[in-house]
Amino acid sequence: xxxxxxxxxxxxxxxxxxxxxxxxxxxxxxxxxxxxxxxxxxxxxxxxxxxxxxxxxxxxxxxxxxxxxxxxxxxxxxxxxxxxxxxxxxxxxxxxxxxxxxxxxxxxxxxxxxxxxxxxxxxxxxxxxxxxxxxxxxxxxxxxxxxxxxxxxxxxxxxxxxxxxxxxxxxxxxxxxxxxxxxxxxxxxxxxxxxxxxxxxxxxxxxxxxxxxxxxxxxxxxxxxxxxxxxxxxxxxxxxxxxxxxxxxxxxxxxxxxxxxxxxxxxxxxxxxxxxxxxxxxxxxxxxxxxxxxxxxx
Numbered sequence: 001x002x003x004x005x006x007x008x009x010x011x012x013x014x015x016x017x018x019x020x021x022x023x024x025x026x027x028x029x030x031x032x033x034x035x036x037x038x039x040x041x042x043x044x045x046x047x048x049x050x051x052x053x054x055x056x057x058x059x060x061x062x063x064x065x066x067x068x069x070x071x072x073x074x075x076x077x078x079x080x081x082x083x084x085x086x087x088x089x090x091x092x093x094x095x096x097x098x099x100x101x102x103x104x105x106x107x108x109x110x111x112x113x114x115x116x117x118x119x120x121x122x123x124x125x126x127x128x129x130x131x132x133x134x135x136x137x138x139x140x141x142x143x144x145x146x147x148x149x150x151x152x153x154x155x156x157x158x159x160x161x162x163x164x165x166x167x168x169x170x171x172x173x174x175x176x177x178x179x180x181x182x183x184x185x186x187x188x189x190x191x192x193x194x195x196x197x198x199x200x201x202x203x204x205x206x207x208x209x210x211x212x213x214x215x216x217x218x219x220x221x222x223x224x225x226x227x228x229x230x231x232x233x234x235x236x237x238x239x240x241x242x243x244x245x246x247x248x249x250x251x252x253x254x255x256x257x258x259x260x261x262x263x264x265x266x267x268x269x270x271x272x273x274x275x276x277x278x279x280x281x282x283x284x285x286x287x288x289x290x291x292x293x294x295x296x297x298x
Contacts, residue, residue, distance in 0.1 A: 036064045043076055052080050071101040078107060087114035095127065105131060105139055106297040112146060113293060117286055121150050138171050142296055145174050148181055149289040152188065153282055160185055174292035184285055191277065196270040203266035207259060210266025214273040223262045230255040 039062055046055040059077050062069075078093030091114040097107035108131050115124035128146050133139035148163035164185070167178040199210030208224030211217075234255045237248035 036062065036066075036069050040072060040076070047080065047083075052084055055080050071097045071103055075101075075103045075107050078111070082110060082114060088118050088120075090114050091118075091127075105133070109139075109142065109146070109293055109297070113286075113289055116146075116150055116153060116289065121154050125150050138173070138296065141166070141168065141171055142174060142292055145178060145181065145292060146289055149285050152181065152184055152285050155188065157185065157189060173295035177288040177292050180288045181285070184281060184288070188281060194270050194274060196267040196274075199266040199270035200263045203263045207262045208266075210263070211269045214266065214269040216269050216273065219269060220266075223265065227255065227258050227262055230258055 039058060043055045043058050046052070046058065056077065059073060059080070062073060064073075074093050074096040078090045078097075081087075081090035081093060084090075091111040094107040094111035094114070097103050101107075108127055112124040112127040112131075115121075115127065125147065128143055128150070131139070131143060133143055144163050144166050148160050148167075151157070151160035151163060160181075164178075164182060167182070169175040169178060194214060199213050201210070202213050203210030203223070206224065207227035208220035208222070211220035211223055214220075230251070234248060234251040237245055237251050241248055243249075
């Protein structure tokens with residue numbers, strides 16, 4: 001979020017802080033409001049300069065007596081941690097923002113995203129379900145998009161379909177991402193399952209074929225040529241010296257080692273291909289969960 005958006009949010013948030021606590025009571029209470037506001041302005045200034053560690057240092061030293069400041073401080077701390085990519089710590093602070101705060105929805109939506117990005121989808125789902133926006137509103141549509149993204153991260157396709165039926169394209173802040181989620185769903189469902197053991201069996205039949213099966217065509221061709229050339233060399237030694245030839249025994253042993261290594265390499269290649277595909281898809285899904293949040297709360 002840009003600093004203009006941050007300042008506007010804090011103008012609203014600070015304006016809603018009750019000032020009755022500063023109108024009477026102890027003298028320290030009367031003086032606290034302007035002091036806290038100045039500290040918050042200073043933190044926002046540090047954030048605009050990119051001095052995030054210094055901003056956290058200032059926030060850690062702020063202990064206002066009036067609890068009404070806690071939402072703003074929790075939000076600011078969580079937002080700085082978010083910008084530092086310390087996502088789990090950010091989520092803990094953002095979740096401390098109370099429901100009656102104007103910062104509540106943004107804080108909890110981003111906390112859920114941070115948890116999802118950290119791999120804790122169940123906690124993210126719990127946070128999203130707890131936001132409880134009204135049906136038919138933009139936040140409600142955003143909630144369903146985020147829940148749909150979580151379902152895809154967990155490869156729970158039935159759950160995703162239940163969320164996707166409410167995608168409407170009505171809200172420009174997420175219309176494109178609704179379409180992208182549908183594309184991610186199609187790509188995940190359309191990719192055939194690739195089993196590591198199948199790659200090993202294929203390479204046992206034809207060296208390198210398992211790597212082609214894994215989508216590593218160049219590696220598969222190179223593996224085939226290497227094992228085939230070793231095998232032909234061993235055959236030449238066999239023809240010239242027979243099965244008792246030292247050269248044949250050594251060459252055949254090395255060929256066997258490379259043949260077995262090609263089988264194990266094919267098993268590994270399938271696993272690697274699956275991991276790379278899943279990682280790529282997870283990053284795309286998380287990206288398309290993130291963009292609507294930035295659009296909605298910018």
